[in-house]
Amino acid sequence: MHLHRYERIWLMIGGATLLAFLAVLAVQTFALGLAPPSDLGQACLTSPDELAPPYNQPGVYQVGENEYDVVMVSYAFGFDPGTVEVPAGAKINFKATSKDVIHGFQIPGTNANMMLMPGHANTVTTTFDEPGEYLILCNEYCGIGHQAMMGKVIVK
């Protein structure tokens, strides 16, 4: 099958660029631990609204010298706890689940973004460099109150 010389060059450049990008993604994912949120843990007992530890006690927990776990439960239409306080510059692990439908968890102004599926745990880690008030919003349609579903992170 005849491939015009220019097309061969075009495809080789395209293919090489692709492989380079894919290699960068692979290094990030496997060597630098920068994979997207992919928690495999279970968050409930015998039904999705029967929360297993730690989700049965949502809140902020210090787990290291400068590291905190923020355990949250999402529901139609809010987050529990609705407002959390964390210090600036600390490593914050948001660990969340849903007790009803699929929700999203996103903090605009950061790269914190993950899906919350009932029964499943998921985690996203971020550090707030600047103090202030940050919005947590649900970005997965979850029903009539979806646009009102929000939480707050107060960074001191």
Next chain:
Amino acid sequence: MSGKTSYELTPAEARLSMAHFYVAFLALFIGGIAGLVQALQRAGLITLPGGINYYQVLTAHGVLLALVLTTYFIIGFLLAGVAKTTGGLVSGAKRFGWAGFWLMTVGTILTTITILTNEATVLYTFYAPMKATPWFYIGLTLVVVGSWCSGIAVLINYVRWKKQNRGQITPLFAFLTVATFILWFVATLGVAIEVLFMLIPWSFGWIDTINIMLSRTLFWYFGHPLVYFWLMPAYIAWYVCLPKILGTKVFSDSLARLAFVLFIIFSVPVGFHHQLLEPGISAGWKYLQVFLTMVVVIPSLMTAFTLFATFETAGRQKGAEGLFGWLRFMPWGDARFLAPFIGMVFFIVGGASGIVNASNQLNQVVHNTLWVTGHFHIPVGTTVALTFFGVGYWLIPYLTKRVFTPRMNKLAVVQSLIWALGMFIMSAAMHAGGLLGMPRRTAFTDYQGMAADWIPLQVVMAVGGVILFVGIVLEVIIMLNLMFFAPKGQTEFQLAEVDTEQALHTPPVLERWGVWLAITAVLVVVAYTVPIVDMIQNAPPGSPPLRTW
């Protein structure tokens, strides 16, 4: 034999395709009204009257434009092209064609009623455990089963043509159509399993709980190749029809076939790139499917190359010189060329933003934000839509035995430019808003004042949306003209010839569908088996049905 045919469609065949176009453009109009309403509501410019909520309108918009308009137009176009290039539709094909049309239409009406009565405010992706009335899922099932009948119609004709023309290479249009429907059959398998064996029994109450991850995974197994079901007919118009409009031949018969075979293989085992931020799927499997996703860039680059080569060849035939000389010789004033060309230009951006979306952890920056909405309005809402409009400008008068008058052509040129302007404004604002964190699929809100500075950007989106709606009205006017009011006359079916020299070198392996299906099956098994088994074996307790609206 490839591409050169003197067969003209019979009135019966024309009626079959036209039936599909009537529904398609009705869906465009109603879906477009929904889009306008959404854009205005989300900007805070209107409040919806009691009795209808934003998410119902959004569900209607998605179903009517992304599922109904697209599927009906595609089937109308492909049936016409198959009839044209394989010497007409046999009676079995016509019967399946009509069965498909009626099944889909009954299903569409049923689904629309459930949406309008607020029993199915689950959006066109209908994620569990939000549970719609079972009649919503049944309506969608009829639409899919109907489309299978349309596919069977094409295959019946194809098999008959192969029998009567042993040893000959299948006409290009027909080959590419068969490839498109093979993709469709393979893709819809996933959503069919989800809907028939999970959602319908669960929504009737015959089973108590549903495995959410599995249902989503089956949906996205379908949801990604769905976009190729939209793109491949647009590519057929580019590869096979557009050269004729430019007065030149098909650039490379065999490369078109190879590209489509590659599209089949690399559109299917890649659904995880729509699920990159989900729990329950490990990073390794997500990465593998990201890798497979990116390989589709290769046939996309082949398509881009073919197009520029076609333009340059057409230009040089008219006297163009130099690298970009062809630009001056393109028929910019011909809407049948301009509309698809604008679609192609937008696709450069649409493809690039799609690559961002699928780039593994980079997805975290944009997932479920308006960036994604800005993205997909380009390939489907601009590239596919404008290409289909461009096809309509010659195919519909061909079928209705009317002419596309210079006046209508001028209106169509204006329509294309208005569409480009509206889409540019709306989509640019969406991309920008998405990067700020503005969520998709969300009604008007300023999050108790915390997001008040997002509202002006939403107003910009609404401006784009209003301009697009003007474009929709213009398009409907043009289509009504071509369907019912244009002067009677003869319009030519735009089918480019293949260089007969070239056609001899098309490798027969390209048509060994078994080979390509086997490769696709292997890739699907490799990409999906372990994660799906894991999703079933290590699933948390399933979810009961929930109605949150």
